[in-house]
Amino acid sequence: MQERYDPAAIESQAQEHWNRARAFAVTEDAARPKYYCLSMFPYPSGRLHMGHVRNYTIGDVISRFKRMQGFNVLQPMGWDAFGLPAENAAMANGVPPAKWTHDNIAYMKRQLQSLGFAIDWEREVATCTPDYYRWNQWFFLKMLEAGIAYRKTGIVNWDPTDQTVLANEQVIDGRGWRTGAVVEKREIPMYYLRITKYAQELLDALDTLPDWPERVRTMQANWIGRSEGVRFGFPYELSGKRELLHVFTTRVDTLMGVTFVAIAAEHPLATFAAKNDPALAGFIEECKQGTAMEAELAVMEKKGMPTGLFVDHPLTGERIPVWVGNYVLMTYGDGAVMGVPAHDERDFEFANKYGLPIKQVVQQAARDAQGEPFTTDHWQEWYGAKSGNVLVNSGKYDGLDYQHAVDAIAADLKARELGDKKVQWRLRDWGISRQRYWGCPIPLIHCPKCGDVPVAVPDADLPVTLPEGLVPDGSGNPLGKTPSFYECACPTCGGPARRETDTMDTFVDSSWYFMRFASAGNDRAMVDERANYWMPVDQYIGGIEHAILHLLYSRFWTRVMHDLGLVKATEPFANLLTQGMVLNDIYSRKGADGRAEYFNPADVEVQVDSKGTRTGSVLRSDKLPVEWEGMRTMSKSKGNGVDPQKLVEAYGADSIRLFMMFKAPPEDSLEWSDDGVEGAARFMRRLWRIVYEKVGEDGRGVRTVGQIKNSELNDEQRAFRRAVHATLVKVTDDLGRRRVFNTAIAAVMELMNTLAKFTDNSTTGQVLVQEALEFIVQMLSPIVPHATHALWQALGHDDLLLDRAWPAADPAALVQDSVDIVVQVNGKLRGRVTVPAGAPEDQIREAALADPQVQKWLEGKPLRKVIVVPGKLVNVVV
């Protein structure tokens, strides 16, 4: 073997070897246990960033480890290739999105290959190819048929920058998730998927996903947002006709305390009332503009205006005024709420401001608070707890507790046919229409003769192919200006018709790609029996930012595919790992104009004192100070990005992979450090050298490992071998059950330190060193596959390391003759004793008490108690 560790040569050689052997192409094999390991596929933005590298390294380590454990492992890769950045790039460069996207895919694929990921590239998919998106279209039509997809004209979130509609999930703090532009409200006909139909299932099934992070399950449960309450109507007359103003409430027990009804500005009744009331119309307009930030909305002043309309109290018939309130959401429930100022903080604030009556109807059972002035303090006391309170001032309901009051009032409302108990969801149906070009065309045709309802494209005419040569100009969807695309014949009547030019939300593409990997290449079906072999994904890995959108959509989509008979799985991802972000230092300097200029950490020199504490930092080029702003995710605007490509060229893929796995546990954020990468490279060189020193220039390892008999070893040899096998046990557990790679690597490093001190040159000693090196190489192989591939050969093996079975520890090597016992006196460490393994408690106790160090602390004091934890410690209480 070569003396020098030369990652570039080693890595390209290993990769060639794997490629020649088609080592990562995998076929379904019912005889072997399958393992589907999937990392979230990337958007082909141009180049990989460090977040990708971390994500895919984690997946690769797990895949390679599982493979060595005998699983039939599928690790595929694809491209989430539709989306807006391609259109923006197209506008900037005048290049069609298709070309930009495909160029990026080619480049990023090379990058992924240079990192040595064990990916089955024969299953690669790109969502922008007709082979893939035709099944989006096909399944959309199936959902239309099944009533899961439907068309509705509704108020939508309009992103003025991207000129498109956004789903509720894509609006963050009132701004577009991608552009950050303040979202406007618009009325547009579009297509929805009835995810609300699955709300209960999606909520309940969270309990079947114990291997998902708790916080992701909580976030999904909150997002689905189940509330139990009562929906009922306040009767009123409008032009002689009896109508109902519906509201939803979880506190129907306070119904007798209603003193007003508040409706949203967009409510039809508000629109009606505003017709002859310019002041009200103005107020409504003001509300619709609204402040964008939700956080501000929450603390914003309650504002309202009377509509001049009145409704009847559903039980008492009392006249109740209807107000427009800026705090009422049109998008939740019926866009109207009953106002109970005594028992709802928002209503209380509103009533105080506008002088509306406050009527207390609930109070603590043990208390008589009647006649006391009503203050915010009272509100908190009375409203806070549902339990322990009873109704007052509520006629026949007086004295009932919360649950009984709800039941009684709900029953009475039902008897009057005004309402009933209802479960209300926060989740809303998923709007998938986008007025964008670079997406999957929605396969419908609008025919002027066949009526308003669009006609489905027949299966035989699928896919509706997206023309690839167009370049958007920033003014809406270019498909709408391309007659060759939209002009078509109606499949029903044959007359001239217009093709739908909206495309699908790209979250559609990513909602089922994992099943396509499992049915790769099938041009006759969306999925086939192979999907039932692979699904569900055994391990899914990706960023926490997808905790709601992508994961919820995928869960929904999988259920629909199940219900329409396409797959057996009901949940797509059995196990979820949300990897942490990759952070880097941010350095800046205030310019003369007050604007901050940012510098890459690689160009900054950190100054430390003699203890290593950081005292300041200067720019390398001018030696002038720069300010450290802490660590944040890598971004262009902060100038703290790190290019994986340059690192691979400088250090090799293995050192980068090792550093990322060692620096932090996978779920924690990872703080980038060039020194840390240097340290990883140092370790790789050390590993290489230690093997080189053992096997020499053209040496082969001592292939006699199987012959080690533990009983024939001397004490030092036995201790060394025990360390080797104990490390194997720990690393196996860390990589498998615990999924913490940093401690696994630390354990191997520790073993390397032990190995360096083991200088036994006897034949037996050399065999033990050979065994240790083989174990070390195997244990590290999922993490640094290239170097270990070469080292495995150097150690005298001809087989492919990645197919080698994961080693098993020799139980005889793990046996300990004696154990060290820690002795505490009153809980403080005072001594250590060595006793034979498995010694009875009495013997341990005697040995501990006899220890001179311990004796010193015991003298003259009466023993009160001795606690013996076999194999671990003794605590003497005096």
Add this chain to the structure above:
RNA sequence: GGCGGCGUGGCGGAAUUGGUAGACGCAGCAGACUUAAAAUUUGCCGACGCAAGUCGUACCGGUUCGAUUCCGGUCGCCGCCACCA
């Protein structure tokens, strides 16, 4: 405001079921090798103390023979949701 999570050396982190706090690495300090530097390598590296030892896992209290770990409270940071009736 609600829910969830987290606070350990100069730094990243370890301590897996309540049982030796600080593994492993980075940075730092001292030495060896070298004409020199790099590379490599050896040792030290929580605080106070000459030492024996004492203190120490954000802070205060509790349970326990024993608490970084469990419980209650306070402070701080992070994440998500946020006028959801």
